[in-house]
Amino acid sequence: MTSTAMRDVLDQYFTSDEQQRWQDMANSHFPPTQCTTYTKQWETLIGQCEDALRRQVTPESAEAAKLLANWKALQQPLQEATGPELWAKANRMYLERDNWETSERKLPFSPDVQDFIISAARHQAATP
DSSP states (O other): OOSGGGHHHHHHHOOHHHHHHHHHHHHHHSOTTSOOHHHHHHHHHHHHHHHHHHTTOOTTSHHHHHHHHHHHHHHHHHHHHHOHHHHHHHHHHHHTGGGTOOSSSOOSSOHHHHHHHHHHHHHHHHOO
16 A cells, blocks of 8 residues: 555555554555565465355344454554544545556455445444
8 A cells, every 4th residue: 555556546545654654554564575474464364255255145144244344453453553534634535545546556455345344343432
């Protein structure tokens, strides 16, 4: 998300200071020269979500709830590193991906995966 192709998108959502904070966080959690355990955990979870979608797992299912719990657990270090204001801006950017995503500027997961996780979260929030 910090590549040159993303520069104009990042400029729409973040100030230069915020971009630097985001870059610092990205470098610490996703070092550009190595594949970390954390990166592998994200890749595995995204793959699990894609598999669930292929198998037509519903967002209301126990399996979706488990995937959502894992998603939230992996997000926690990022949320803590960025803080609530920067995290909210990043969420907005992700939710508005239809406005900027191209073949050169892509998030690490598909819109279908994003919709699945959001739907699972909405279901969980609505369930007493």
